[in-house]
Amino acid sequence: MWYLCVFFHRLLDYRRPEVEALAELFGAFEDGRESLEWKLPQLNHPDSPFHFVNLPSEDIARNIANRSILVKGMYELWGEGCSYEELEEAIKAYPDECKLPYLTSESTFRIIVDSFGKVISFEEQNKRIQRFTYIPFKGRVNLKNPEHKFWLIETDEYGSNNGLPPVVQRRLFFGREVGAADRKLLPTYQLKSRKYLGPTAMDAEMAFLMANQALATPGKLVYDPFVGTGSILVAAAHFGAMTMGTDIDIRVVRDGRGPECNVWSNFKQYGLPMPVSLLRADNNLPPWRPGLKEVFDAIICDPPYGVRAGGRKSGGRKLLKGVIDPYTVPDDKRLGHIPSTAPYSLAECIHDLFELAARMLVMGGRLVFFYPVIREDESTETHYPEHPCFTLVAACEQILSLRYSRHLLTMVKKGPYSEEIAAEATRMHLDFRENHLKWLEDGKLHSAVFSPINYQNDGSVESKLNKDSKPKYRGKYV
Amino acid sequence: MLSSNIKGVTNGFPLVIEVQKFVEKQVDFNSDFLKNMFPKIEWKALVTAARTMGYAELPEEVDSSMLESEDFLQKFHHALLELHLEEGALICPETGRRFVVAKGIPNMLLHEDEV
Secondary structure (H helix, E strand, O other): OEEEEEEOOOOHHHHHHHHHHHHHHOOOOOOOOOOOEEEOOOOOOOOOOEEEEEOOOHHHHHHHHHHOOOEEEEEEEEEEEOOHHHHHHHHHHOOHHHHHHHOOOOOEEEEEEEEEOOOOOHHHHHHHHHHHHHOOOOOEEOOOOOOEEEEEEEEOOOOOOOOOOOOOOOEEEEEEEEEOOOOOHHHHHOHHHOOOOOOOOOOHHHHHHHHHHOOOOOOOEEEEOOOOOOHHHHHHHHOOOEEEEEEOOHHHHHHOOOOOOOHHHHHHHOOOOOOOEEEEOEOOEOOEOOOOOOOEEEEEEOOOOOOOOOEEEEOOHHHHHOOOOOOOOOHHHOOOOOOOEEEEOHHHHHHHHHHHHHHHEEEEEEEEEEEEEEOOOOOOOOOOOOOOOEEEEEEEEEEOOOOEEEEEEEEEEOOOOOHHHHHHHHHHHHHHHHHOOHHHOOOHHHHHHHOOOOHHHOOHHHHHHHHHHOOOOOHHHO | OEOOOOOOOOOOOOOEEEEEEEEEOOOOOOHHHHHHHHHHOOHHHHHHHHHHOOOOOOOOOOOHHHHHOHHHHHHHHHHHHHEEEEEEEEEOOOOOOEEEEEOOEEEOOOOHHHO
């Protein structure tokens, strides 16, 4: 059945993939399909918040909407039109057997008037509600806690410079709410009230989106190899998953800022189950027992890409370059010895992440991670890293600055791991590093993002800046 | 799950647990999670580990039919999720290298001469 799916107007790239992921979680693909059918209302821009989606049942639609972060509402559409006359006709034509069960005298209801891109005054809202005398509402009105919520949603012509996609034509929708996102989660989990924060703690909304992409749910084990302050795992734990994390910086995971301000306290703060384990380890030299495979149901992380935080791995800089020989740590100094670490380039880091995920994820398990992309050259196609075990199911861009954006990649493990696959992956990694991503090496991304603009080339760069600083249509910036 | 990954070590599993202090934490019981984890666990290692932490209730031999027993699941739950090594060490069975556990966090990072 088709449902009207209205999104919050933000993170445009993340909206449909979130619904797709949750559809899988709630069993919409049990008949063997791999993706949902989508339609846009007529004359709508793809960035419009209004979408139609075909879902197998109302229960699935409700579950998806209630668990989502970006779905403002999922509605059973009773009618739509370009004018109130057209809307009335459409609602009257909608079959009674679909409408009457929700209009009975024992039920309670309310009608909510909403709009996209403009504000409707309270008075106007009331006028619009009073038009619905042609719907035989028999129940009592209950504004606080109604059984059924009916929505009238309007879009209309508005000023062209408010960052919204242009509306071609006035459109009215009337429908019964099936489910809606619980955005109250966001103030509860917002970072400013989080006890223990790091410089790269993941924003709560994004962390929930990541946990949804990873299909975090009770009974599953979710792992973050760059756990830091645990900001991503908190979201996974909220959805009931067991969590586990590692980090190479022992101060972050072990000490935090004291006994009541550390990774554990971040879970305690929300009454969430603690991670089953936190440890300090190096993803370049992971300490898993030989033969340990397929334990994690999902791996979610934000790898260090060297813009706000750089990666480290074992071994001194000079040691890895071969300038000095490995030295032996004297026995009496072993206990307190702090092993040296070296910068860890993103390319290498992604390679190790793939290796880890290919080996340690269950079949069908999900790898969800952020990947930075330089925006300077928009003409070239973005190349995402690949691995023979993984299929990319979603890539969602979030623009961070004029210079670069980060893409949330969701990959599903479709092929089993073997030594041959690992060798093939290493070959692909080298090839990828050679051909696409020179800037992923040590420090290059940092300079691409922070180096001053070269004004000597003037013209092009400057006009681009001017053009971008007053965008008419903001698209993915929202 | 962990092993010693020092270069050249072939049999770094299971790590021997040296207990200085352990804590019991209350964790909500979830049988789905336990059933999910059961086939992935090296049972003997878990039995030994639980024993070093003073919990000897786990049976020596197991098979998946035991997952139907509530009593067994409770024991498994306690051993797997509620026993935490707070201070101590994990010791490599081959080389005797101590991986220190402090404040509940095992430090698995290698020294330069072990990479």
